[in-house]
Amino acid sequence: xxxxxxxxxxxxxxxxxxxxGTAAGELRLQRCDQCRRAYFPPRPxxxxxxxxxxxxxxxxxxxxxxxxxxxxRPMPPFTAPxxxxxxxxxxxxxxxxxxxxxxxxxxxxxxxxxxxxxFEKQTDEITxxxxxxxxx
Amino acid sequence: xxxxxxxxxGAAETTQLGVIPDLSQIQLHADAALxxxxxxxxKPSDIDGLATTPEWTPNxxxxxxxxxxxxxxxxxxxxxxxxxxRHAAAAINExxxxxxxxxxxxxxxxxxxxxxxxxxxxxxxxxFEAPYGIMGPPTVFTIxxxxxxxxxxxxxxxxxxVAVVQREWAAKNPRASMKDPITVQDVxxxxxxxxxxxxxxxxxxxxxxxxxxxxxxxxxxxxxxKPVYILGTGEGAESWMISQMEDFTTSRAFRVSGRxxxxxxxxxxxDVDHLMIYDAxxxxxxxxxxxxxxxxxxxxxxxxxxxxxxxxxxLPLNTNGGGLSYMHSGMYGMYALQESVRQMRGVAPAQVPDxxxxxxxxxxxxxxxxxxxIFSNQAx
Ligand SMILES: [Zn+2]
Numbered sequence: 001x002x003x004x005x006x007x008x009x010x011x012x013x014x015x016x017x018x019x020x021g022t023a024a025g026e027l028r029l030q031r032c033d034q035c036r037r038a039y040f041p042p043r044p045x046x047x048x049x050x051x052x053x054x055x056x057x058x059x060x061x062x063x064x065x066x067x068x069x070x071x072x073r074p075m076p077p078f079t080a081p082x083x084x085x086x087x088x089x090x091x092x093x094x095x096x097x098x099x100x101x102x103x104x105x106x107x108x109x110x111x112x113x114x115x116x117x118x119f120e121k122q123t124d125e126i127t128x129x130x131x132x133x134x135x136x
Numbered sequence: 137x138x139x140x141x142x143x144x145x146g147a148a149e150t151t152q153l154g155v156i157p158d159l160s161q162i163q164l165h166a167d168a169a170l171x172x173x174x175x176x177x178x179k180p181s182d183i184d185g186l187a188t189t190p191e192w193t194p195n196x197x198x199x200x201x202x203x204x205x206x207x208x209x210x211x212x213x214x215x216x217x218x219x220x221x222r223h224a225a226a227a228i229n230e231x232x233x234x235x236x237x238x239x240x241x242x243x244x245x246x247x248x249x250x251x252x253x254x255x256x257x258x259x260x261x262x263x264f265e266a267p268y269g270i271m272g273p274p275t276v277f278t279i280x281x282x283x284x285x286x287x288x289x290x291x292x293x294x295x296x297x298v299a300v301v302q303r304e305w306a307a308k309n310p311r312a313s314m315k316d317p318i319t320v321q322d323v324x325x326x327x328x329x330x331x332x333x334x335x336x337x338x339x340x341x342x343x344x345x346x347x348x349x350x351x352x353x354x355x356x357x358x359x360x361x362k363p364v365y366i367l368g369t370g371e372g373a374e375s376w377m378i379s380q381m382e383d384f385t386t387s388r389a390f391r392v393s394g395r396x397x398x399x400x401x402x403x404x405x406x407d408v409d410h411l412m413i414y415d416a417x418x419x420x421x422x423x424x425x426x427x428x429x430x431x432x433x434x435x436x437x438x439x440x441x442x443x444x445x446x447x448x449x450x451l452p453l454n455t456n457g458g459g460l461s462y463m464h465s466g467m468y469g470m471y472a473l474q475e476s477v478r479q480m481r482g483v484a485p486a487q488v489p490d491x492x493x494x495x496x497x498x499x500x501x502x503x504x505x506x507x508x509x510i511f512s513n514q515a516x
Contacts, residue, residue: 069332096270096377
């Protein structure tokens, strides 16, 4: 059996800026130039108003914990139990991630706790964003 | 009778349910279809419309010897069959076809004649969700619930009670996979799957299938079975990526679908005698009761705790035992529809006395999609 690997993203033309950003240590979102709304995941138009006039910007990396589960079933190469979370970025959009840098327990993972993005290089092309408790 | 009314004139599940290692997936479709055609007194040549998933509609048409003039392969997960019913009703009313067969079959447990699971790493969920260790519905469908529980102060005991009550219904059903009574404590001491979900809060994984046959209400009186009329239908879609669901305490797709169905049926909630809410996991009946308007936001857990949906309660819910205790092949919507039809025919194992209106609500692709069908045994 080949060793199990984390399933890594295959960037597309519409998402490449995001993955180039994480590789450079930046969390890049997009914002509509018309209605000013920030959005995620990437696409070359605003999902709110349909405008194609959008810009990429560097997000603060700050977020809060919106919801999560703690998976207890074996899922190589992950070490169970591990959190699968949805975080709310300060800029508004939400994204899935793992919460790292703290025990994977309900006591340590409190909804609405402040979080900060951290980046972990996976391959030359892909660096994934994770979130850790702010100040940890 | 309204001029544009549709009725179910044939309905059946596969001969067996549960673990069926000796039938491939397409044969589960065929077994259910043959049973439904026998129920309606029809042959394959009488069918002129076909809707199915997860088998491909043209393959199934050829396999069954059907020459359809109307074809639907809508695939939005486990509620696809609610959408098939809705689309078929519109097609029959429009004169596109007259007699529609809708089938489901899934070798969910035995995986006979089924392709491998696959994922597209260039899709948005492949890029932005799959890298974080998701393992299908138990780790994805479940993510919203902690936000719901915190918002409304719902306890793990209350979540567990959903499974306890549904087991009470399953105990009355000889075809249910799980019939032994369970307590809240049994649920809370069962194996942790994905906190806060424990094994007994998660659906079964089984094999089976089901099929429905629809035609106009005018023709329905010529069939052997008492017609079950369709009063109203709805459908909706939100996001396949759970992280992009607008609000983790309520499903937009549920609300859109439910409102459409109730408006079309012209009924109010107090008219409803029987309710099915697709329960892949224990939180779904809570979302369903609230988003369909049977309970105010945050009140569904108390409603179930007080036994309103249990045997003898005022709103019998998931009377076959549901996906938690009856069966769940992966796309459970068809089995919820079958139970609504049985209740309207008056032949359900846990029959609700004098039930005249049944609401059947499905969810698909986690919270991605939804479909709602309102049935009655009284001609509209
Ligand atoms: Zn905009």
